[in-house]
Amino acid sequence: xxxxxxxxxxxxxxxxxxxxxxxxxxxxxxxxxxxxxxxxxxxxxxxxxxxxxxxxxxxxxxxxxxxxxxxxxxxxxxxxxxxxxxxxxxxxxxxxxxxxxxxxxxxxxxxx
Numbered sequence: 286x287x288x289x290x291x292x293x294x295x296x297x298x299x300x301x302x303x304x305x306x307x308x309x310x311x312x313x314x315x316x317x318x319x320x321x322x323x324x325x326x327x328x329x330x331x332x333x334x335x336x337x338x339x340x341x342x343x344x345x346x347x348x349x350x351x352x353x354x355x356x357x358x359x360x361x362x363x364x365x366x367x368x369x370x371x372x373x374x375x376x377x378x379x380x381x382x383x384x385x386x387x388x389x390x391x392x393x394x395x396x397x
Contacts (some may be wrong), residue, residue, distance in 0.1 A: 289357050298351040305347055309340040 312333065 289363070291354065295351065295354050295358065298347060298354060302344065302347045303349060304338060305344045309337065309344060312337045312340060
């Protein structure tokens with residue numbers, strides 16, 4: 286029915302996403318050193334953009350895994366919901382299939 290550890294997997298993936306976002310926010314400010322020549326600055330900027338691109342790619346992969354895990358969890362929830370609905374239908378049909386007891390009052394006749 287429910288996959289064991291699904292919540293733990295989703296929690297771990299969420300932590301990974303937060304870590305990648307933190308790394309990415311640290312990379313957002315490209316290094317600028319005015320003393321260096323333009324070509325050195327361009328090389329640093331290129332290196333920074335490569336690192337940023339790699340982190341964004343990693344973040345996309347983590348979100349893909351996270352959404353797949355959430356979809357699996359949601360599918361499990363819907364399966365459980367359908368099973369419960371079937372159980373309720375079955376119980377409901379069992380209740381209506383039982384013969385109803387008649388509520389006739391018995392009268393006692395007393396003979397003297």
